[in-house]
Amino acid sequence: MKRILAALLVITALPAWSGVYIYGTRVIYPAAQKEVTVQLMNKGDRSALVQAWIDDGNTQTPPEKLNVPFLLTPPVVKVNGNSGQQLKIKLLNANLPQNQESLYYLNVLDIPPNADNDAGKNKLKFALQNRIKLIYRPASVARVNKETFSKIDIMRTNNGITVKNNSANWLTITEIKSTVKANKATLLLAPHANVNLPGAPAANQYAVTLIDDYGNYLLENIKSN
Secondary structure: OEEEEEEEEOOOEOOOOOOEEEOOOEEEEEOOOOEEEEEEEEOOOOOEEEEEEEEOOOOOOOHHHOOOOEEEEOOEEEEOOOEEEEEEEEEOOOOOOOOOOEEEEEEEEEEOOOOHHHOOOOOEEEEEEEEEEEEEEOOOOOOOOHHHHHHEEEEEEOOEEEEEEOOOOOEEEEEEEOOOEOOOOOEEEOOOOEEEEEOOOOOOEEEEEEEOOOOOEEEEEEEEO
């Protein structure tokens, strides 16, 4: 889960607040469902104003100008302290590929409230933005689980290795390791895509760590070619 800290006004500090969180590290939208729900929870004592939107990977475009095939409700909502709120996501059209997953992102911006005794005072306020994957999954596409490892190939090259995703899923691989870690950062592999890792040490097999549908870290050894 990616959390982005943005300063809204800098003068003096505001007392800490827990903030609004999204349950889960990703949202899977099965094609057979009319809509999916996402649970938010405000763990603070104060209410918070939440703005939510979906993007297609472009973080530079303002939310109101994004063109995505989903309806998200409510886009703005007040969440009382120590309570929850559900967001509903509905697919507006069925023009997405049906032979592989499509990747989008759910954003939740949490703006803390003003305290009653802060009227007329300049305060430092922070907005916390959560951004997690929203994955549309056609009926023909399998889940990401232990079986997914069989669809990952690792091929040795002259100067490193190439990792091939033979599945129809978007795969998040946090680590590929032999004696040392081969990847410097987490890999996000598109369906049927590959990535080159120059400088990776040659080995007969690599320990690969993959994140499944539920945010669990799965580990398995994969032999190289």
